[in-house]
Amino acid sequence: MKLLDIGELTARTGIPASTLRYYDEIGLISSVARHGLRRQFPPETLLQLKLISMGKSAGFSLDEISGMFAPDGQPDLPRPELHERADQLDRQIKELTALRDTLRHVADCPARTHMECPTFKRLVELAGRRAGKDGRKSLNKKERA
């Protein structure tokens, strides 16, 4: 199992070394050894970093992410909670889809003011259908605690 040093990770992911050190510090990833002073990361770290980036882009905090995928890359949460998160993502995906369609419409609709365009309004309403009020809101750190 060949180990990677921080520069290698940076080169392969584009994530700055300072960030990787920070992630290591907070236990989001973990080096398995040192070569001199230098952190040595196992190759799975690459996969973990991909998961982290996915989670971040889904709007999860680092804290939530480390709850989903424990430091060793293994998921930590009970099944029902994972399913709940997946459902949440589903809602978010719907919202993003509506936003995308809204953007496309806005780019193409020649109406003078969008606030008066029925298509526009419909799109936005459609988005709020289930996503607006709670969406991802409901399991912030505080509320989970």
Add this chain to the structure above:
Amino acid sequence: MKLLDIGELTARTGIPASTLRYYDEIGLISSVARHGLRRQFPPETLLQLKLISMGKSAGFSLDEISGMFAPDGQPDLPRPELHERADQLDRQIKELTALRDTLRHVADCPARTHMECPTFKRLVELAGRRAGKDGRKSLNKKERA
């Protein structure tokens, strides 16, 4: 055109008054008058706030959002840029979909360690297919400027 005061907005959106004042301050929404000291918002503000919430959940900064939908609720960006954003959202939607599927898989897969499960790996790889390296990264404020 009946005007809404901040409490009304709070009641109808769940967004704290302090946040609405902050949004007003940075020009993301705008009150059209004062009743005494009190801000009076036009009813479109409700729609704007929905757009803002959608944008936030898509991971856009308030700054980017105000670039997309100007203070009066009208979009500001040139068409090509709006389309580019829509395409970006498309990529993000794909990523989120992969994350959702990953989560579902993780909740159900009985494998001892997920790092060894081929389905898991495939899902993650699939996610990184186009989203990982740049994703939404490429038009941060700095890079746009």
Add this chain to the structure above:
DNA sequence: CTACAACTTCAAGTCAACTTGAGGTCAAGC
């Protein structure tokens, strides 16, 4: 007319997620 709840301002504080900088260590190549 008075009380009061709902607003107001302004400065300062908070939190997550990093970044920066100063100063130090060390393995590898010449």
Add this chain to the structure above:
DNA sequence: GCTTGACCTCAAGTTGACTTGAAGTTGTAG
């Protein structure tokens, strides 16, 4: 054996998005 560059630590700084608190104002209900 010495230089060099890639790493290290630790403290402090930054940014975005708010929140909090103190102190003041005002429209409306009684």
